[in-house]
Amino acid sequence: MANAQAAAMVSPGGRELGSGVYNEKLGMWVFLGSEVMFFTALIGSYVILRFATPDAFAAPNAILNVPLTGVNTFLLICSSVTMVKAFAAVHDGDQRGLRIYLLATLVIGATFVGVQVYEYIHLVHSGFIPAGYAEGSHLAERAAAGELPPSIGIYGSSFYAMTGFHGFHVTMGVICMSFVTLKAFRGKYTRSDHRGVEVIGLYWHFVDLVWIILFTIVYLI
C-alpha cells in the first residue's frame, strides 16, 4: 500500500510530483471541473427557462415514463457500486473480482444507454420531439383536448438537450470502460499500479452524480 502510493507519486523522471497525486488522477479532477461548468450551463438554463415559462412544462408523469427511468436510475447507481467494488478488488490484488465487477459496470452502463435510446424512440413516436409536439401526433391531440399544456417547445428543448448530453457522456464512459475492461482481462492492472481503474472510476461516479441531479429536476419535480 505505502509502496503503491510512493510509486504513484513520482514522474517518469523519478522526481516528486507537486501535488502528491499522479498526473492522470489530477488531470481527471481538473477535467471534471470543466464538466461541472458545462452541466452548470445546461442546468442553469433549464432553471431559468422553467421559472420564466412554467406553463411550457408538462406535469412529471404526463409525458415522460418516470417508473421506467426510475429503474434506469437505480441501474446506474448500481453501476457505481460495481465500479467501487472493482477498484476495491484490484486494490486487494483480486484480479478475478476486478474483471467481474468491471464487466458488470460496463454491461450496466451499456444497458442504461440502451434504455435511454428505447425511451427516446418511444417518446418521439408518441409525438414528443425537441421542438415540442409533433404535428398530428397522439400527444398533440391530447394537448388540443386541453389535457396537456398547449405548447411545450421549451420542455422538449431542455429535456432532449440535458438527457442527451448526459447520455453522450455515459456513452463515452462505456467506450472508455470497454478499453479498461479489456486491459483488465489482459492482466495489465496490478495491486500497485491500477491508475486506469481509478481514473475511469472518477469519471463514472461524476456522470452518475450528474444523472441523479438531472433525474430529480427533469423527471421528478
Next chain:
Amino acid sequence: MATTAMPHDTAHGETHELPFIRKYIFSTDHKTIGVQFLLMSLLFLFVGGLAAMMIRWQLGFPDTPLPGGALLPETMAPGGFLLPEFFNSLVTMHGTLMVFFAIMPLLVGVFGNFLIPLKIGAPDMAFPRLNMWSFWTAVPAGIIMLSGFFVEGGAAGAGWTSYAPLAANGEYTGVYLGQQLWLLSIALLGLSSILGATNYITTVVNLRAPGMTWFRLPLSIWALFITAILVLLAIPILSGAAIMLFFDQTIGTHFFDPTGGGQPLLWQHLFWYFGHPEVYILILPGMGVVSDVIANGSRKPVFGYHSMVYAIIGIAFLGWLVWGHHMFQSGMNPALGMTFMVSTMLIAVPSAIKVFNWMGTMWRGNIRFHVPMLHAVSFVAMFVIGGLSGVFMASTPVDIYFHDTYFIVAHIHYVLFGGSLFAIFAAITFWYPKMFGRLMNPALGRVHWFLTFVFFNMTFWPMHNLGVGGHMRRIYDPNQYAFLQPLAGTNRFITISALLLFTSQILFAVNFVVSWFKGAKASHNPWEDNGLEWTVPSPPPHGNFSATPTVLHGPYEFSSPLVQDADFLPQSRNLDALPARPAGE
C-alpha cells in the same frame, strides 16, 4: 516499479530520429506544438487583419470600389463594392478570428505550450499526446470557421457575440449554414481549449522542478496557470450555449428564440458569463510575459512580485462577477446594474497595482531598450489608455451614452491590440531565439515597433472621437446618416492609418521568416535572463533538460549584489561559496 508502466511515457531523451510526420506534424513535443500554434495563429491574424482592412475601406471610402475587390465573387462584392451582408460577415469573422483563433491561441496555445515546461524545469507536458490532440482539434475548428465564407449564404453575420434571436434564426441574417458552422467551430475549439487547460494545470501543479516553489515561478507562468483555470471553467459555458444555439437552428429547439417561448437574454447571460473571463484570458498571459520582459529590460527584480501574483488572482476572481456590465442596455434592474458597475470598477484596483509595479520595476533601472522591451513598455502605456476608457463603460450612466458606438471599438482595440498584441510581439521577439535558435534582426524589429506604435494610435485613438460623436459600431455605411457625415474625414483618416498599420506588419513577417533561415545563431542566453529555459541550448533538445535542474533562486534576481561577474542570476545557478539567498524576499 510502477513507473515502467506509465502510459504517457513518451521515452524522453531518446536519441533516435523520429519520422518526419511524428516530428513535425503529429508531434507530442510541447515546443513543436507551440511553434505549430504560432504558425496557425499568425495565419489567422493575417486573415483577420485582411477582413479588418476591407471593413475599414468600406467605412472610409464607401463610394470607391475596394482595390482588388474585383477578385471577390459577385456574392460578396459585385463591382468591387462590398454587399451589406458580406460586410456583416466580415465584421463577425474579424472579431471571431482575432479573439478565438489569433490572440487566444497566440497567448495560451503558443506560450502556454512553449514556456510552461521549459520555465518550470519539466521535460514536457503532463500529457503530451493530449497536447497534440489539443492542436489537432484547433486546426479543424479553424477550417470549419473559414469554410463559412465558401458556403451558400456566406459566413456568420450576427457579430462575434452571435446574439440571439439574430443568430438563432437564419431568416434574420440570411445566413443559415454559415452560422451553424460558426457554432460548430466554436464548440470544437472549446474542446481544444479545455484539453489544453487540463494539461497546463496538471503540468504546473505536478511537474515543477525541485526548488521551483510557487513563489519562485516566473509571472508569465503564474499568469498562464491562472488563465488555464479561467479557460477550464469559462469555455464549457460557451460550448454548452453554442450547442444549444446550434440545436435551435438545426433540430427545432427554442432555447433562445422567443417565437417558440425561448429567452434571448439567456444567450447574453451565458455568453458573457463566459465572455468576461474570456477578456482576462486574452490579457492575463500578456501581463505575465510583459512582467518577465520588463524585469529583463530594466535589469531589476519585478517590483512587488507577490502583489503581482495576488493581482493576477484578484483580476481572475473578479472577472467572474462582472459579466452584467456587457448588458446594461438589456433592461436589467438598475439595482443589479449598480452592483455590476461597482464590481467592475473594483477590477481597476488590481490592474492599477500591476501598472504601478511595472513602472516601479523600470524606475531607476539600468534599462535596455531591446525590441521586446519596446513592445512591453508600449503594452503598459496602451493598457493604461484601454483601462481608463474601460472605466467609462463600466459606469452605467456613461455607458448608456457610449453603448454600441465606436468608443467601444476603440476601447477593445486599445486592450486587445494595444494590450494583448503588443505583449505578443514582445513575447515573440523575446523567445524567438529560443524557439528557432536564431536571432531576429533588431534594426528591422525597431522600425516595425515604431511604425506599429504610431499607426496603431493613429488608427484607434480617433475612434474615441467617432464614438463620442455617436458613430454606431458595425454599421455598413456611416455616410447615410446626416449626423455622421461631418465625421467622414475622421473615418478616412482612420482607414489610411489602418492600411499603413497593416502594411507595417510586412516588416514583422519578413523579419520572422528571413531570421528563421538566415538569422544569426542564438546563444543559450542572448537576453541574459534568469529563466530555466535560457540554461539549455537554443532551440532546446527533445526532453529539454539533460538533467533535472534544481531551482535555487527567484525568477527576477537581476543586478543582485551576490553576483560579481554579471547583472543576472539564473534560477538554477549555484553560487558555490556563498549561501543561497531565499528567493523572492
